[in-house]
Amino acid sequence: MKDAQGYVTADGRQIGGVLMEMKNITLRFGGVVAINDISFDIREGEIRAIIGPNGAGKSSMLNIISGFYTPTEGEVFYKGEIRPQMKPYEVARMGVARTFQNIALFEGMTVLDNVMTGRLTHMNAGLFSQALWWGRARDEEMDNREHVERVIDFLEIQNIRKTPVGRLPYGLKKRVELARALAAEPSLLLLDEPMAGMNVEEKEDMSRFILDVNDEFGTTIALIEHDMGVVMDLSDRVVVMDYGKKIGDGTPDEVRGNQAVIDAYLGVAH
Ligand SMILES: Nc1ncnc2c1ncn2[C@@H]1O[C@H](COP(=O)(O)OP(=O)(O)OP(=O)(O)O)[C@@H](O)[C@H]1O
Numbered sequence: 001m002k003d004a005q006g007y008v009t010a011d012g013r014q015i016g017g018v019l020m021e022m023k024n025i026t027l028r029f030g031g032v033v034a035i036n037d038i039s040f041d042i043r044e045g046e047i048r049a050i051i052g053p054n055g056a057g058k059s060s061m062l063n064i065i066s067g068f069y070t071p072t073e074g075e076v077f078y079k080g081e082i083r084p085q086m087k088p089y090e091v092a093r094m095g096v097a098r099t100f101q102n103i104a105l106f107e108g109m110t111v112l113d114n115v116m117t118g119r120l121t122h123m124n125a126g127l128f129s130q131a132l133w134w135g136r137a138r139d140e141e142m143d144n145r146e147h148v149e150r151v152i153d154f155l156e157i158q159n160i161r162k163t164p165v166g167r168l169p170y171g172l173k174k175r176v177e178l179a180r181a182l183a184a185e186p187s188l189l190l191l192d193e194p195m196a197g198m199n200v201e202e203k204e205d206m207s208r209f210i211l212d213v214n215d216e217f218g219t220t221i222a223l224i225e226h227d228m229g230v231v232m233d234l235s236d237r238v239v240v241m242d243y244g245k246k247i248g249d250g251t252p253d254e255v256r257g258n259q260a261v262i263d264a265y266l267g268v269a270h
């Protein structure tokens, strides 16, 4: 049963209460209404998909969750309280990490160094002690390195840890970007088309990693994906957007049977 405390899925996973709630979100860019009065929530521990045709407003929605965009209207609630307008780094410190639709890695840096940048939100020691490589800064650095190595093992990229990212094939770059996001130990992970441009085998690998992250760390995941098979396999619930509006919201089965969703995907005229 879906109540305020949560519920158990058919495959025995525990879904908790509402972690984040988007309430009547509208986002305008000049005359363009990218998001038009959309509300939905994300529950603790779930894999929540956002789907919809190109230009539907999906990335804009993730950008609002991560603090990159400020909604023109509406509110974001975090654990039941209104989240004040925050800078992206402040949202990151609250435990939200993301990957980008267009890979955003440092191409000239190694995999290891790229993944280390994911720890930046955890680095607290002052510049002075860091400069002296002393005490707290040294402990922190060791913790960070240990954590990063765990993530690298988890995503099975040990063999490329010293390789510059620019030399990697596309599918592996996507995995490195996931590693960087995981390095931050997020409680909410936002993935903008994590499997776009991948072949079948790479998609299977990425799906498995996403499920493992959710399973092993209890990480809540919101992801945008165009491959319907992947979405249906991975997600607990799906929000469907079209032209900035929400046209469906429910389990994969509910959404699959929704006529408005079928029309949007078959390109029926609006
Ligand atoms: N920074 C921006 N400035 C102006 N318009 C924008 C901006 N970002 C998005 N838009 C517009 O908002 C609408 C929604 O774009 P968005 O990128 O959120 O769609 P999407 O669903 O992620 O599409 P895709 O599947 O192609 O990635 C589009 O019309 C887009 O042109």
Ligand SMILES: [Mg+2]
Binding pocket: 058, 059, 060, 101
């Ligand atoms: Mg997008």
